[in-house]
Amino acid sequence: MQNLNRTMILIKHSYIFLFLAIAVCGWAESEPVSSMINAGDTVYINYTCRTDTGEVLITTDPDIANAEHLVKSTAFWDQSSYDDVRITAGTDAFAKRQKSLKFFDLEIYDRFSQALVGKKKGQSFDLELKAQLPQGLDNTIRYHIDPKTREVPIIKKMSLYNYTRSMGKAPVVGDTWPHDKTPYARVLSFDEKNVTYELIAPDGYPVATRWGMAFSKKMGDRMVSTIDAKVGTLVRWNRVLGKIIEVNDTQIKVDYGHPFGGEHLKCRVEIAADRDEKTEGKKQ
Numbered sequence: 001m002q003n004l005n006r007t008m009i010l011i012k013h014s015y016i017f018l019f020l021a022i023a024v025c026g027w028a029e030s031e032p033v034s035s036m037i038n039a040g041d042t043v044y045i046n047y048t049c050r051t052d053t054g055e056v057l058i059t060t061d062p063d064i065a066n067a068e069h070l071v072k073s074t075a076f077w078d079q080s081s082y083d084d085v086r087i088t089a090g091t092d093a094f095a096k097r098q099k100s101l102k103f104f105d106l107e108i109y110d111r112f113s114q115a116l117v118g119k120k121k122g123q124s125f126d127l128e129l130k131a132q133l134p135q136g137l138d139n140t141i142r143y144h145i146d147p148k149t150r151e152v153p154i155i156k157k158m159s160l161y162n163y164t165r166s167m168g169k170a171p172v173v174g175d176t177w178p179h180d181k182t183p184y185a186r187v188l189s190f191d192e193k194n195v196t197y198e199l200i201a202p203d204g205y206p207v208a209t210r211w212g213m214a215f216s217k218k219m220g221d222r223m224v225s226t227i228d229a230k231v232g233t234l235v236r237w238n239r240v241l242g243k244i245i246e247v248n249d250t251q252i253k254v255d256y257g258h259p260f261g262g263e264h265l266k267c268r269v270e271i272a273a274d275r276d277e278k279t280e281g282k283k284q
Contacts, residue, residue: 035120037271039090043116044272046084049108049129049265051234057265058105060084074212075236075261077105084272085109089116101141103239107131107259112269122273128266131259142257144242146211148229148250151222154199155188163195171195199223210235211244211252227252234261 037043048059055073059065062082091113111129119125163171171190176183184201201207205216207225212233214225229252235242241263242256255262 035122035274037089037116037119037121039117041089041116042086043089043121044084044086045112045116045269046272047108047112047267047269049267051263051265057234057263058108073234075210075234075241077236087113087116089113101137101240101256102131102134102259104236104241104259104261105239108265108267112267115269116271119271121271124268124270126266126268128264129260130264131262133257134259137257142255144237144254144256146252146254148247148252149224149226150214151219151224152199154218154221154223155196156185156199157194157196160190160193160195163190176200210237211254234263 046060048061048064049057051057051073055071056064056076057073058077060082064070065078065082087109091110108129111127115125115127160171167175167177171187173187173189175187177185182202182205184199184205184207185197186200188196188198190196199216199218201216201223203217207214207216209225209227211227211229214227216223216225218224229244229247231244231247233244235244235254235256237254237256240256241259241261242254243258243261243263244252245255246253
């Protein structure tokens with residue numbers, strides 16, 4: 001009888017161990033292998049990058065881009081549309097396309113591409129980006145000198161097509177723009193090809209430029225704008241970032257050599273979960 005009880009106990013324990021083994025294997029298999037990102041995988045990401053001071057430089061999030069309470073960098077890239085970005089993990093394909101000055105967005109994507117390997121789809125992570133000055137960069141390309149003061153005629157013309165596209169309506173003599181603040185210009189006349197307009201901004205009228213705010217003043221038949229440029233200001237020239245390094249009475253000198261304008265960027269990256277490859281995304 002005792003032997004029978006021992007046998008029953010052993011059988012019972014064997015079933016328990018078998019059940020546990022099956023459960024452990026099931027749990028191990030519940031982690032999908034496909035969620036791990038390998039070199040060559042295509043993934044979709046959303047991201048926001050800020051400067052050391054916390055200013056937003058670039059983002060794929062429209063809520064962040066349009067949030068008035070968030071401080072934007074002077075070089076903030078205000079895009080026409082915002083969407084997730086498609087990136088191939090583990091490559092540096094973007095940098096290889098660039099022969100001289102580096103596009104800062106492509107440099108960012110290369111860093112993201114390397115950091116994605118080993119991560120999981122659906123994961124979010126923080127990444128600090130530091131850029132080194134490219135070797136052998138020609139100083140004639142690296143440094144740009146721009147005038148601090150600019151002059152334009154008070155009476156100007158633009159094509160009827162550009163006017164209609166910008167204003168969203170046909171021109172009317174006497175119309176002024178912009179409509180949400182002190183008018184800067186007024187329509188004088190137009191024909192089937194062009195719109196003639198007059199600059200009517202009062203002295204001291206602020207105008208945003210990539211070097212900083214400029215302030216306008218009428219001088220005869222010219223409108224003269226002087227830029228209030230400051231050393232250390234980030235400047236974006238299309239897709240190239242620079243930093244103002246010298247300012248005098250007449251000129252502004254910008255260093256475009258560093259991919260991130262000499263800044264260390266702090267980025268928050270969100271990897272999308274598995275999605276249909278046919279879903280629209282911004283291809284990079």
